[in-house]
Amino acid sequence: MKTLRECIAEAEVKKVAIGHFNISDSEGFKAVVEGARELGVPVIIGVSEGEREFIGLQEIVALVKIAQGNGFPVFINADHTYSIEKTKEAIDAGVDSVIIDLADKSFEENVSLTREIVQYANGRVLVEGELGFIGKSSKVLSEVPDGITQTTPEDAKKFVEDSGVDLFAPAVGNVHGIVKTGEPKLNIELIKAIAQSVLVPLVLHGASGNTDEEILQAINAGIRIVHINTELRLAYKEGLKDAVESGEVAPYKFMEAAVEDMRRVVVKKLKVFNKLG
Numbered sequence: 001m002k003t004l005r006e007c008i009a010e011a012e013v014k015k016v017a018i019g020h021f022n023i024s025d026s027e028g029f030k031a032v033v034e035g036a037r038e039l040g041v042p043v044i045i046g047v048s049e050g051e052r053e054f055i056g057l058q059e060i061v062a063l064v065k066i067a068q069g070n071g072f073p074v075f076i077n078a079d080h081t082y083s084i085e086k087t088k089e090a091i092d093a094g095v096d097s098v099i100i101d102l103a104d105k106s107f108e109e110n111v112s113l114t115r116e117i118v119q120y121a122n123g124r125v126l127v128e129g130e131l132g133f134i135g136k137s138s139k140v141l142s143e144v145p146d147g148i149t150q151t152t153p154e155d156a157k158k159f160v161e162d163s164g165v166d167l168f169a170p171a172v173g174n175v176h177g178i179v180k181t182g183e184p185k186l187n188i189e190l191i192k193a194i195a196q197s198v199l200v201p202l203v204l205h206g207a208s209g210n211t212d213e214e215i216l217q218a219i220n221a222g223i224r225i226v227h228i229n230t231e232l233r234l235a236y237k238e239g240l241k242d243a244v245e246s247g248e249v250a251p252y253k254f255m256e257a258a259v260e261d262m263r264r265v266v267v268k269k270l271k272v273f274n275k276l277g
């Protein structure tokens, strides 16, 4: 089976992006894996600190390993991890990639702590670093959160070179969560400039709420992994509401609708990211 690194290299050649979907239970996992299998494309399961606490780090790693053992290119990323300890714990648990999120620290501190994780990982897993603030919520927001920044190509280059990260998440007009007004738009020119100044693949966080057109432009500009969380959460909640109201009591039957609603979002997004029309 291909590794995550190989799948990303393939995405680079094809000028497409790998979808990254956050889950926190086995229903979410099932929806993402089935969606990717339907299209025959690789996919990344994302679990933030809170999400992996709910499903269990060892448990979700085991589920992903089983899928990999069956020949499916499904990978697991320890999403936004705010401490060195939790990041090391995820690496030791056998994830495929980790995100050490020190975007709220000073540039120097961010570089040195991220570097510590790169050295600890020692090539066992891919390490993603972040620079710039894009908010921390995975909800529907009425306005753009305070303090949102954009990463300059110069800072991006220095950060990637000094930290040694394998993947880089810049702030390019993306925001975690869905901002109702549709603002801000992705800064496509900035993505292009950053892609030209760093040698590692770029990751777009907070892509829920961005239009397909915007995301395609971002992929063409150099994005190789796209994160979706909020849209999947909303689909889950809606599907679950209908299911619970149906009066069915067998969980494997009433959960089917929620899984189906999530799966539909996953397929729709993966078609865009992989340019499958």
Ligand SMILES: [Zn+2]
Pocket (backbone or CB within 6 Å): 080, 176, 205, 206, 227
């Ligand atoms: Zn994110």
